[in-house]
Amino acid sequence: MSSTPAPSVVRAPAIPPGVVSGDTYRALLQACRKGGYALPAVNVSSSSTANAALAAARENKADIVIQISAGGARFYAGQALPDEQQARILGATALAQHVHLLARHYGVAVILHTDHANRPLLGWIDGLVEESRRHYAQTGRPLFSSHMLDLSTEPLADNIAAASTLMGKLSPLGIGLEIELGMTGGEEDGIGQELHDGNPSCNPSLYTNPEDVLTAWKTLSPLGMLSIAASFGNIHGVYAPGNVCLRPEILRASQALVAERLHTGPNPIPLVFHGGSGSEETAIRQAINFGVFKFNIDTDTQFAYAQGIAHYIRNHEEAFTHQVSPLTGRPLKKSYDIRCWMKAGEDRFTQRLTDCFHILGARGRSIARPS
Numbered sequence: 001m002s003s004t005p006a007p008s009v010v011r012a013p014a015i016p017p018g019v020v021s022g023d024t025y026r027a028l029l030q031a032c033r034k035g036g037y038a039l040p041a042v043n044v045s046s047s048s049t050a051n052a053a054l055a056a057a058r059e060n061k062a063d064i065v066i067q068i069s070a071g072g073a074r075f076y077a078g079q080a081l082p083d084e085q086q087a088r089i090l091g092a093t094a095l096a097q098h099v100h101l102l103a104r105h106y107g108v109a110v111i112l113h114t115d116h117a118n119r120p121l122l123g124w125i126d127g128l129v130e131e132s133r134r135h136y137a138q139t140g141r142p143l144f145s146s147h148m149l150d151l152s153t154e155p156l157a158d159n160i161a162a163a164s165t166l167m168g169k170l171s172p173l174g175i176g177l178e179i180e181l182g183m184t185g186g187e188e189d190g191i192g193q194e195l196h197d198g199n200p201s202c203n204p205s206l207y208t209n210p211e212d213v214l215t216a217w218k219t220l221s222p223l224g225m226l227s228i229a230a231s232f233g234n235i236h237g238v239y240a241p242g243n244v245c246l247r248p249e250i251l252r253a254s255q256a257l258v259a260e261r262l263h264t265g266p267n268p269i270p271l272v273f274h275g276g277s278g279s280e281e282t283a284i285r286q287a288i289n290f291g292v293f294k295f296n297i298d299t300d301t302q303f304a305y306a307q308g309i310a311h312y313i314r315n316h317e318e319a320f321t322h323q324v325s326p327l328t329g330r331p332l333k334k335s336y337d338i339r340c341w342m343k344a345g346e347d348r349f350t351q352r353l354t355d356c357f358h359i360l361g362a363r364g365r366s367i368a369r370p371s
């Protein structure tokens with residue numbers, strides 16, 4: 001007997017597992033918006049953390065955003081390459097190839113993204129666009145699903161002008177662009193603002209003006225797939241309680257203003273939550289209600305990975321000082337094997353992401369189906 005699904009359950013259209021771009025990227029954003037959930041956007045800097053992220057997505061039957069910063073890309077390529085810009089391009093390309101090859105076997109959809117690029121890092125993005133052109137010529141798909149431009153410290157007009165130029169290069173390849181409006185506090189690989197007096201609630205620049213969101217959306221959204229990280233008091237990194245004063249109603253006001261002036265449906269803008277580590281669950285849920293589809297997480301997953309390894313070393317102390325046990329004469333190879341202690345880090349990283357999928361309402365929501 002066939003069972004009919006409840007009428008309230010609207011199934012999102014399925015897409016093939018793997019890295020999304022163009023129409024599949026749009027379908028995934030649409031599924032998040034209609035389903036009222038968001039995806040964790042986790043920073044990785046190695047094949048180990050990339051695999052831990054893919055494992056978390058698979059375990060939770062959820063789609064995911066995997067992103068790499070310029071510093072992470074430099075690390076991915078290895079520290080010995082002398083040309084930093086080239087190393088960043090090679091490292092991000094190596095991660096992209098790694099994820100393209102593996103993601104479809106994990107059975108989930110992945111938004112592959114580059115994190116914060118300010119003006120000095122525009123050459124990094126240009127290099128990656130060139131790599132995407134090559135990949136597109138061979139496969140009909142770009143390497144990355146989206147890139148991020150962070151010119152939030154510059155005047156709005158300059159920010160929009162640079163975003164518009166970049167979208168001219170990205171859109172023909174089916175690549176989206178994320179921009180930042182208003183300043184997110186804290187540290188992000190050296191890009192980020194100082195906290196004023198250690199209390200961001202004193203600093204009005206940590207809150208985006210909805211009029212700026214309207215101006216940016218009106219100018220840029222016709223040019224391609226745009227998402228916006230609007231700051232509402234969020235801080236990169238984790239700080240002592242009381243230092244962060246989130247005001248998600250700024251997101252609601254931005255969506256409402258755009259919907260009213262441009263006569264769109266509710267929540268027209270795909271919004272991004274930066275500095276998600278350490279945030280309160282209620283603020284996160286509210287932000288999702290106001291159209292956040294991407295929730296950046298880095299500090300918490302890095303700490304989880306470090307905790308996993310620290311715990312492992314504490315439990316196998318002898319193996320980190322001796323190859324053979326001085327007490328029993330037993331070889332300790334099985335304990336200091338790189339794969340063992342890295343796996344302990346990966347497992348904790350995956351667990352932390354599982355919590356995140358849960359809070360974001362993303363568990364069991366993957367729209368990837370094998371064709």
Ligand SMILES: [Zn+2]
Nearest residue numbers: 180184229274
């Ligand atoms: Zn940011």
